[in-house]
């Protein structure tokens with residue numbers, strides 16, 4: 001049975017058009033792009049075509065795009081490059097709700113003696129801009145603030161932050177892994193210096209990412225070796241996946257607005273229905289400014305893991321917290337930072353949609369969820385008490 005896949009912030013299906021473009025590079029066209037012969041050298045041209053497509057999606061110049069192995073590598077590279085480029089500056093600013101790719105790298109820098117400020121968010125997951133302004137000082141090497149949060153979908157005021165930092169001459173990196181391909185981004189308008197994206201969040205395969213580095217930005221490579229990516233990221237290129245990422249970016253760009261409309265309609269219908277049919281449920285995060293495909297709903301007095309297991313029996317895939325932290329029973333650091341009550345954090349479920357979801361799939365979730373929640377609450381003493389109250 002085909003699953004009802006509502007976990008697209010964890011990863012997405014490879015688009016059939018993407019796979020088709022990739023296959024020749026996994027079969028007959030296996031040449032090394034650095035080779036002198038035509039057989040290999042032609043792959044170099046395919047990489048440059050893909051680079052142009054990735055650049056076009058975010059309004060960049062192709063030379064400003066560096067291919068990496070994933071979003072995590074892009075994030076690590078950006079932060080490492082920033083601190084190495086400004087060795088005298090020892091202060092790094094990020095947020096409490098970043099993905100571990102940034103958060104744990106910031107902790108790594110803290111262990112190395114850097115001062116790290118973790119900016120707070122409010123109860124709707126919105127960044128505390130006063131804290132941001134207060135944190136800036138002459139010692140700040142880099143600020144890294146995500147474009148959109150992977151758990152709640154909440155979008156941060158990246159444009160506003162970028163303007164302030166440009167004026168102060170402080171490097172700005174944004175982790176846009178969840179935003180690229182879902183909302184319009186144009187780095188000609190947006191004064192960011194570096195921006196991370198990841199293929200598997202936008203229907204390209206896993207294991208390919210990119211880092212945008214604005215022309216003129218000081219840059220230190222993170223992976224050192226050969227001359228690939230103009231010396232900015234060594235290692236023989238993952239040609240098939242690079243071609244796939246190019247195609248995925250082209251597809252995303254062609255349908256961005258239409259897709260965002262479709263996804264937010266489906267998402268809103270799901271959200272409205274669940275809030276209506278399941279008592280003691282609440283949306284986590286600012287519903288006025290978030291990704292079109294994401295909703296995070298806290299069902300009080302139930303365990304998120306239990307909900308996921310029951311959904312799984314119906315072939316429905318969702319997530320409690322981010323993919324990287326599920327598997328451990330640690331409550332989500334994002335929801336904790338927002339001050340969501342513990343009773344709701346534990347029962348929080350993220351539904352994240354893609355272009356491949358249908359109305360009837362959403363109907364099925366709307367149909368089964370109230371029963372799942374009611375049955376699970378009857379199993380928990382506190383939930384049962386709530387349910388049997390007059």
Ligand code: PLP
Pocket residue numbers: 009010069070071072073075099101146148149150175177178198199200207209323
């Ligand atoms: N940043 C954010 C916001 C993410 O959601 C993820 C993946 O979930 C990453 C970074 C890491 O990307 P990758 O899985 O490509 O390393």
